Amino acid sequence: MSDQSSLESLFHLVHGLKRQLHQQTEQLNLGITPMHIRVIKIIHRKKPCTAIDIASFLGRDKAQVTRLVNTLIERGFISRMPNPNDKRSHYLCPTDAGIAVIKEIIDIDAKTVQTMTEGLTSEELTEFQRISSIMANNLHPTSDSH
Amino acid sequence: MSDQSSLESLFHLVHGLKRQLHQQTEQLNLGITPMHIRVIKIIHRKKPCTAIDIASFLGRDKAQVTRLVNTLIERGFISRMPNPNDKRSHYLCPTDAGIAVIKEIIDIDAKTVQTMTEGLTSEELTEFQRISSIMANNLHPTSDSH
DNA sequence: TAACAATGGTTGACTTTGTCAACCATTTGC
DNA sequence: GCAAATGGTTGACAAAGTCAACCATTGTTA
Numbered sequence A, B: 001m002s003d004q005s006s007l008e009s010l011f012h013l014v015h016g017l018k019r020q021l022h023q024q025t026e027q028l029n030l031g032i033t034p035m036h037i038r039v040i041k042i043i044h045r046k047k048p049c050t051a052i053d054i055a056s057f058l059g060r061d062k063a064q065v066t067r068l069v070n071t072l073i074e075r076g077f078i079s080r081m082p083n084p085n086d087k088r089s090h091y092l093c094p095t096d097a098g099i100a101v102i103k104e105i106i107d108i109d110a111k112t113v114q115t116m117t118e119g120l121t122s123e124e125l126t127e128f129q130r131i132s133s134i135m136a137n138n139l140h141p142t143s144d145s146h
Numbered sequence C: 001t002a003a004c005a006a007t008g009g010t011t012g013a014c015t016t017t018g019t020c021a022a023c024c025a026t027t028t029g030c
Numbered sequence D: 001g002c003a004a005a006t007g008g009t010t011g012a013c014a015a016a017g018t019c020a021a022c023c024a025t026t027g028t029t030a
Helices: A004-024 A034-045 A051-058 A062-074 A097-117 A122-139 B006-026 B034-045 B051-060 B061-076 B096-116 B123-138
Strands: A078-082 A090-094 B078-082 B090-094
Touching: A004 A034, A004 B006, A004 B034, A004 B096, A004 B123, A034 A051, A034 A062, A034 A097, A034 B006, A034 B034, A051 A062, A051 A090, A090 A097, A090 B006, A097 B006, A097 B051, A097 B090, A097 B123, A122 B006, A122 B078, A122 B096, A122 B123, B006 B034, B006 B096, B034 B051, B034 B061, B034 B096, B051 B061, B051 B090, B090 B096
Parallel strands: none
Antiparallel strands: A078 A090, B078 B090
């Protein structure tokens, strides 16, 4: 009685995953949404990081990114630094509070992956990663063509 | 320069997939959104189908389902039939117009899967499906526990 | 069988996510 | 030096999702 369509089953997986992460991160009582969390993680991983970097990584409108970044600044999790190469742009960096949050998020992520991948071998996992990155690339070629 | 986190790469895949489907279905000019399309597909596959069936399949609020169903009825793609077993409930059925739409959607889905899975063997695909259904189940156990 | 809990569904109010268009400031390319 | 492109902001809005209150019917059980 479960799935049927291969597309739907992928949607289900990701929906469940987002649910799980949301439930966990909500308990940190940070007053931010799942998208904010994704943005902090991106800022943490990519240094230096500008708003455009975030927008292009997420594949989303820069308007949305502006607003997500603004509330993260209001909440004191990140701050803006002048971008020495471009006066229109800023570098976004986690504050100390932000770094503390990131640690907790990484922990939650790890535990969620643990739960999700229970019973799977590391060979299966790398195979899964490999196939899904091929799929992602088929859908949204990442400039490695001509 | 692409991913980093295994979670993010899954999000990317599904985001790209949704994008692709949305782009294609938009060109049918049906005046409905991606979620409406998913609902029609569910109604098509599960007969008989009630609002609750849809809500539980999608894992979403019944309020949302009520509204999605309403606009599908307004647009003339589905209709309500009395549920002989329960006077509170209705069976939802595609109309002739709905059936025509479903055919086009199935076509788009197939082409999208084709694109997405290009260069992958059918063994890889079944393996991918197998692993992702294990993961989905780990996150959201489907009543097969105790 | 009357009372009560549970279920299917609807509505209102609201948050979150996402897009589009217009706009400003700066940078880049000719 | 000028036009086009780029980084970013703002306003307005559509789409997606949730919560709580509610109604009608169904199921349970004292």
